[in-house]
Amino acid sequence: MEQVLCQTKGLYRDFPRKGGPASTATHYCPGCGHGVIHKLIGEALADLGLQDRAVIISPVGCAVFAYYYFDTGHVQCAHGRAPAVSTGISRAQDDAVVISYQGDGDLASIGMAETLHAANRGEKIAVFFVNNTVYGMTGGQMAPTTLIGERTSTSPHGRDPQECGYPVHMCELINTLHAPVFVERVSVSDIAHIRVARKAIRKALEIQRDKKGYSFVEILSPCPTNLKMSATENAAFVNEQMEKEFPLGNFRDRSEDATPIARAQSVYAKEELDRIFDLRAENTAVPSVDGVAGGNAVRLKIAGFGGQGVLSFGLIVARAGVAAGRHVSWYPSYGPEQRGGTSNCAVILADRRIGSPVIEQIDVLVAFNRPSLERFIGDVREGGLVLVDESVGAFEAPAHVRMVFAPAQRMAREAGSPKALNTAMLGVLAACGDLGLSDAALDGGLLESFGARPKLLDVNRTILTLGKEWGTRHLA
Ligand SMILES: Cc1ncc(C[n+]2csc(CCOP(=O)(O)OP(=O)(O)O)c2C)c(N)n1
Numbered sequence: 001m002e003q004v005l006c007q008t009k010g011l012y013r014d015f016p017r018k019g020g021p022a023s024t025a026t027h028y029c030p031g032c033g034h035g036v037i038h039k040l041i042g043e044a045l046a047d048l049g050l051q052d053r054a055v056i057i058s059p060v061g062c063a064v065f066a067y068y069y070f071d072t073g074h075v076q077c078a079h080g081r082a083p084a085v086s087t088g089i090s091r092a093q094d095d096a097v098v099i100s101y102q103g104d105g106d107l108a109s110i111g112m113a114e115t116l117h118a119a120n121r122g123e124k125i126a127v128f129f130v131n132n133t134v135y136g137m138t139g140g141q142m143a144p145t146t147l148i149g150e151r152t153s154t155s156p157h158g159r160d161p162q163e164c165g166y167p168v169h170m171c172e173l174i175n176t177l178h179a180p181v182f183v184e185r186v187s188v189s190d191i192a193h194i195r196v197a198r199k200a201i202r203k204a205l206e207i208q209r210d211k212k213g214y215s216f217v218e219i220l221s222p223c224p225t226n227l228k229m230s231a232t233e234n235a236a237f238v239n240e241q242m243e244k245e246f247p248l249g250n251f252r253d254r255s256e257d258a259t260p261i262a263r264a265q266s267v268y269a270k271e272e273l274d275r276i277f278d279l280r281a282e283n284t285a286v287p288s289v290d291g292v293a294g295g296n297a298v299r300l301k302i303a304g305f306g307g308q309g310v311l312s313f314g315l316i317v318a319r320a321g322v323a324a325g326r327h328v329s330w331y332p333s334y335g336p337e338q339r340g341g342t343s344n345c346a347v348i349l350a351d352r353r354i355g356s357p358v359i360e361q362i363d364v365l366v367a368f369n370r371p372s373l374e375r376f377i378g379d380v381r382e383g384g385l386v387l388v389d390e391s392v393g394a395f396e397a398p399a400h401v402r403m404v405f406a407p408a409q410r411m412a413r414e415a416g417s418p419k420a421l422n423t424a425m426l427g428v429l430a431a432c433g434d435l436g437l438s439d440a441a442l443d444g445g446l447l448e449s450f451g452a453r454p455k456l457l458d459v460n461r462t463i464l465t466l467g468k469e470w471g472t473r474h475l476a
């Protein structure tokens with residue numbers, strides 16, 4: 001019998017991401033502050049009875065998947081554009097409790113101007129600003145809030161104020177404006193700090209419940225992955241170093257005196273917006289399939305886990321296509337997770353210009369793992385080729401495709417270079433003949449990718465040959 005001892009209010013019970021199986025694990029790294037902040041916001045929304053009114057604007061950043069977790073309304077928006085989207089929703093839906101959830105890159109870098117103007121207009125939104133001093137999702141680049149001397153991937157010798165200026169203090173900046181109702185800086189480094197953060201988050205949401213205007217809560221938050229610290233070290237970093245630069249405390253609370261905001265509705269009515277933007281069904285463009293009509297095109301999809309060489313496989317094929325004088329597109333797609341993510345890329349080789357790199361029908365699918373195979377096999381065209389690593393296990397091929405199970409991982413391991421499994425697979429694909437690329441062109445692709453590292457070039461040439469030989473022997 002299943003027994004749930006404690007269920008966080010306001011969040012879904014489990015988080016089946018990307019159509020995958022239900023899981024109670026989030027995509028956040030261990031020790032990350034985002035999960036704690038989600039819990040505090042979710043609980044506050046549920047306790048205040050605001051879930052049905054709440055619309056969370058998810059940012060671009062590690063919290064991009066907020067919609068998998070909060071049991072509320074959601075809108076996902078472009079990097080830094082949350083204040084504009086929040087403004088639109090708040091003004092169009094007077095009763096909405098609008099939450100703009102943003103990281104330091106999102107809010108204080110690309111979104112700085114919008115942030116200040118939304119605050120200055122006193123929009124009826126709650127902003128939760130997660131300050132972890134780095135761009136988390138993209139690999140720990142310097143952010144506006146990076147501390148002086150702090151090492152990041154783009155300030156490897158430490159932030160130098162002569163070069164990069166000083167850390168930006170958002171609460172202090174916003175506190176210079178007339179309109180905001182509530183401004184506070186808190187931290188989620190440890191239990192004592194989380195208790196204070198909980199109160200500030202509730203207060204910000206109560207102000208939204210009562211339609212009293214703009215509330216801003218900055219939350220100092222750990223990012224152990226990019227700061228390359230243990231969770232304990234990162235908690236100490238937040239308490240000792242971040243707090244020194246960004247003192248905690250309440251900067252402003254005018255909630256008692258603030259009166260509810262009543263916005264005029266008519267200008268933002270749907271019919272009026274449709275008229276302004278001339279939105280009529282007949283004006284909607286019909287997208288082209290993938291931009292390659294004929295043109296002797298080969299459309300490849302390569303998919304697997306991050307680290308299996310999916311993107312570089314595609315790049316070698318694309319470069320080989322360039323070496324053969326073909327028109328080429330290479331279109332990578334990868335998840336925002338810092339760990340355990342999946343990735344795929346689309347490559348088109350064609351004899352005429354390519355209109356769009358997006359593939360809808362696949363000629364050749366290369367799948368390095370089972371989830372990728374299951375996800376994309378339905379898009380393979382009649383007679384298309386599906387090439388998989390044998391490690392995916394038994395799989396019944398649909399009648400309309402040709403399916404090849406290749407021991408790519410095994411070949412690469414036996415050749416002493418387990419990481420080159422992608423090149424082994426490319427060798428097998430070359431033997432299948434579907435790419436229409438000569439050996440010289442493929443070698444051109446390898447040369448372009450590994451030319452600067454002769455040892456690696458040699459290893460990959462050897463493994464490509466092994467893959468080709470295996471293919472020639474087994475697929476005749
Ligand atoms: C217009 C645009 N520019 C750049 C990017 C790349 N990008 C994605 S997330 C990100 C920074 C995220 O950092 P932050 O807002 O601090 O959030 P965190 O990941 O730390 O939670 C950047 C620059 C993008 N997605 N869109």
Ligand code: SF4
Binds near residue numbers: 031222
């Ligand atoms: S990279 Fe940093 S901010 Fe992103 S999930 Fe991991 S710990 Fe959190």
